[in-house]
Amino acid sequence: MTDASDVEGLLRAVAPRALGALVRRRGDFEDAEDAMQEALLVAATEWQVTGPPHDPTAWLVRVADRRLIDSWRSSSSRRRREESLAFDPDPGPTPTRDDSLELLFLCCHPSLPLPSQLALTLRAVGGLTTDQIAHGFLVPSATIGQRISRAKATLRGARFELPAPADLPERVAAVAAVIYLVFTEGHTASSGASLDRVDLADEAVRLGRLLLALVQAHPMLTRQEGEVAGLLALMLLTHSRRAARTGRDGELVVLADQDRRLWDRALIDEGVTLITGALSAAPLGPYQLQAAIAAVHAEAATAGDTDWREILGLYDLLVSWAPSPMTRLNRVVALAMVDGPAAGLLALDTAATDPTLIDHHRTHAVRAHFLESVGDTSGARAEYELAARLTHSIPERRHLLARAARLA
Amino acid sequence: MKYLILIHQNFGAREQFASFTPTMQASALAAYQKLNADLVASGEYVSGEALDADTSATVVRGSEGTYVHTDGPFAETKEMLAGFYLVDVASRERAIEIAERIPEVAAGAAAIEVRPVLTYDWPEQ
Numbered sequence: 288m289t290d291a292s293d294v295e296g297l298l299r300a301v302a303p304r305a306l307g308a309l310v311r312r313r314g315d316f317e318d319a320e321d322a323m324q325e326a327l328l329v330a331a332t333e334w335q336v337t338g339p340p341h342d343p344t345a346w347l348v349r350v351a352d353r354r355l356i357d358s359w360r361s362s363s364s365r366r367r368r369e370e371s372l373a374f375d376p377d378p379g380p381t382p383t384r385d386d387s388l389e390l391l392f393l394c395c396h397p398s399l400p401l402p403s404q405l406a407l408t409l410r411a412v413g414g415l416t417t418d419q420i421a422h423g424f425l426v427p428s429a430t431i432g433q434r435i436s437r438a439k440a441t442l443r444g445a446r447f448e449l450p451a452p453a454d455l456p457e458r459v460a461a462v463a464a465v466i467y468l469v470f471t472e473g474h475t476a477s478s479g480a481s482l483d484r485v486d487l488a489d490e491a492v493r494l495g496r497l498l499l500a501l502v503q504a505h506p507m508l509t510r511q512e513g514e515v516a517g518l519l520a521l522m523l524l525t526h527s528r529r530a531a532r533t534g535r536d537g538e539l540v541v542l543a544d545q546d547r548r549l550w551d552r553a554l555i556d557e558g559v560t561l562i563t564g565a566l567s568a569a570p571l572g573p574y575q576l577q578a579a580i581a582a583v584h585a586e587a588a589t590a591g592d593t594d595w596r597e598i599l600g601l602y603d604l605l606v607s608w609a610p611s612p613m614t615r616l617n618r619v620v621a622l623a624m625v626d627g628p629a630a631g632l633l634a635l636d637t638a639a640t641d642p643t644l645i646d647h648h649r650t651h652a653v654r655a656h657f658l659e660s661v662g663d664t665s666g667a668r669a670e671y672e673l674a675a676r677l678t679h680s681i682p683e684r685r686h687l688l689a690r691a692a693r694l695a
Numbered sequence: 696m697k698y699l700i701l702i703h704q705n706f707g708a709r710e711q712f713a714s715f716t717p718t719m720q721a722s723a724l725a726a727y728q729k730l731n732a733d734l735v736a737s738g739e740y741v742s743g744e745a746l747d748a749d750t751s752a753t754v755v756r757g758s759e760g761t762y763v764h765t766d767g768p769f770a771e772t773k774e775m776l777a778g779f780y781l782v783d784v785a786s787r788e789r790a791i792e793i794a795e796r797i798p799e800v801a802a803g804a805a806a807i808e809v810r811p812v813l814t815y816d817w818p819e820q
Contacts, residue, residue, distance in 0.1 A: 402738060402785070426697075426741055426783050434738030679696075679811045 294334045297343060298327055302414030303497070305347035307386025309355070310447050312348075316393060317439040318355055320411050326351035327414060387412070388501040389447055395462045396442060403438035404465045405472075406431050412497070413490055423487040424472065452507060459502065459511040463518045463574065466494045470522050488526060495519040513569020516561050517578045523558035524581035527551040539686040543590040555585045573609040576601050595624035612643045620653060628660035648677035652687060659694065668694040697741065697783050697812035698790035702797055703774035708804040709748065726798040734782060734793065743780035774806060787811070 302323070309319045326347050340346040394408040409415045409423075417435065421428040450458045470491035495518055502508045502515045531549035534540050562578040569575070580601045587593040602618035615638045623631025635654055644650045655670035671691035675684045712720065734740035749768040756763045768775070777799075784790050790809050799805035 400737075400785075402783075406738075424783075430738055430741055430783060433735055433740070437736060437738060680814050682815065 289335050289338050291331075291335055294331060294339065297334075297339055298330055298347075299414035299493075301344045301347060302327060303387040303390050303412045304385055305344045305351065306411055307390045308344070308348050308384070309351050310390070311384065311386050312352070313355060314447070315355075316442060316445075316447060318358060319351070320439060322351040322355035322358065323347065324410070324416070325354050328416075385501075385504075386447070387497065388505065389449060391462050391498065391501070392450060392458050393442060393445060393447060394438075395458070395465045396445060397458075397461060398441055398445075399438050401465070401468065403434045403441075404461075405469055406434040407438045408462075408465050408494070409469065409487075409490065410435055413494060415490070423490075449507075455507060456511060459508065459515065462498060463515060466491050466498060467518060467522070467574075469494065470525075488522075488529075492519070492522050492526060495522055510570060513565045514572040514574045516565040516569070517572060517575030520558040520562035520565065520578035521574055521581055523554045523561070524578060524585050527554035527558065527585065533682075537682065538689075539682045541686070542584065545590075547589070550585070558582065559585065571604070571608070573605060576605040576608065580605075593624070595621055599625050612638075612641045612647075613649070615641065616644060616647075616649060616653060623657060623660075628657040631657045632661070646677065648674040648683075648687075650674075651677065655687075655690065659690075664694045696786070696790075697781060698787070699810045699812060700780040700782060700790065700794050700797070701776060701808040701810065702778045702780075702799065702805050703808060704777035704799060704805045705803075706773050706775065708775075708777070708799065711804065723798050723802075726796075730793075730796050730798075734780070739782045739784050739789075739793075741781040741783050743778070745778040746776060749775045777805070781812075 305326075306320060306323045309323060310316050313319055329350055330343075330347060334340070391408065391412055394411050395404045399407070406420055409420045410417065415423075417432045418428050421431040424431065449455075470488050472487070495515075499512075499515045499519050502512050527550050528542070528545060530551065531545035531547065532540055540546075558578065559582050562575060562582050565575050566579060580598055583594055583598050583601070599618070599621040602614070602621050605614050606618055616635075619631055619634045619638050622634050632654070635650070635657065639645055639650050639654075651670045651674035655667045655674060658664075658667035658670060668691045671687050671694070675687035675691065678684050678687065712723070715723070731740070731743070734743075752767065752769060754765045754767070754769050756765070780793070782790060782793060784793070787809070794800070794807040794809050797805065797807055800807055
């Protein structure tokens with residue numbers, strides 16, 4: 288007997304390579320992906336009893352290939368494909384070629400809506416089942432299943448190859464964006480040890496490692512390496528704070544109040560090493576800047592030791608690079624830590640004219656915090672209460688109402 | 696982001712619908728079927744049902760350890776909760792766009808309420 292989670296881990300590690308080989312061999316991503324899902328299910332139960340085979344990837348390709356041929360034989364398109372089935376019946380050992388990168392580019396294809404890119408990447412590259420993905424996003428399996436089958440139909444006829452060199456930076460950025468969305472949207476609160484309850488944040492970190500390894504192995508992607516390393520570092524550093532982010536009763540603990548002994552030092556060390564290496568070697572970019580900010584927080588022994596001047600400098604760069612409303616708001620917070628809450632209030636008034644920020648709960652939470660710092664208790668209370676009304680997150684609402692109550 | 700789309704039909708809208716010609720009824724139902732099919736196809740559909748009349752409801756209330764069941768509408772209102780969609784969409788704007796496609800809206804026979812679903816996830820700091 289082999290432990291179920293060992294088998295699961297092994298399967299997920301070899302899944303992209305096996306699927307890549309099958310698509311390369313048979314040329315039909317849509318059917319190959321279905322066949323590989325079936326092969327993964329067979330392996331998940333069989334390998335627990337027999338132990339994993341000598342060459343797991345080759346085993347998966349062989350079993351999936353047989354399923355694929357069976358499904359083609361029984362389908363109406365039989366005649367069209369019979370020729371290609373006539374020769375080369377056994378895929379043989381693991382092909383030396385690794386098509387995982389081609390697979391990632393296909394799943395994060397610009398013709399697909401983002402939620403479909405997420406679902407398809409998690410299934411085809413992550414080796415997760417539709418049910419596991421649905422659990423992670425808290426939607427029914429049918430909804431995820433539909434997103435995947437529609438995405439595969441859209442991709443019919445798309446070529447299984449690396450994009451043109453001119454398109455590479457943009458396509459790597461699209462893959463990175465999907466992985467980061469999996470990270471931020473994964474409902475880590477509902478995770479557990481059960482196989483059905485996959486932690487999507489962990490999965491995103493795993494995909495981030497895969498992407499970095501693939502980019503590093505590819506001579507044409509040298510210039511993309513820094514941002515991919517930055518993405519992985521950002522996820523590791525954010526992930527390192529996870530145990531400290533919630534209190535004993537499940538309440539939200541903000542960064543300044545976290546028990547830093549609960550931060551995962553191994554993840555921090557790995558993240559800091561990665562981002563330090565990237566910053567010194569690669570062209571700069573938004574993921575590296577965000578990771579650098581997270582690293583400054585990670586390296587402060589207490590909240591009071593935080594080098595806010597350094598963080599503000601990094602935010603100034605980030606705003607010039609990727610001027611999103613949330614980045615501007617975060618920059619205002621850093622500015623207030625350097626120049627004081629009164630300067631923060633002034634800067635906030637300017638930043639808050641942005642239409643997405645004007646009614647955003649975070650804008651009001653930040654203003655409440657500044658008002659509290661300058662001693663305007665009643666103003667702060669009103670802003671905390673307004674922010675609490677505007678958020679859709681129950682833990683955040685509870686946190687904001689507690690802040691308001693403290694000022695009563 | 697999930698939104699619950701509540702269809703509050705004007706009082707008497709169902710009687711009015713029953714009085715339509717079969718062709719008019721069929722076209723209204725076809726519009727609903729198209730909306731359902733589009734939402735399923737786009738992967739935004741989570742669930743949705745039409746509800747029986749509010750006169751068929753049982754309202755359950757508790758007080759001092761006992762439960763009281765009363766038959767009939769939850770409240771006397773000019774509208775009736777006639778059905779709902781639960782959708783998982785990219786933005787509030789998209790949820791509103793879906794709400795506008797509900798056939799009763801164009802006919803002026805319903806008000807649609809679009810409500811964000813609360814989440815239990817922790818916001819990233």
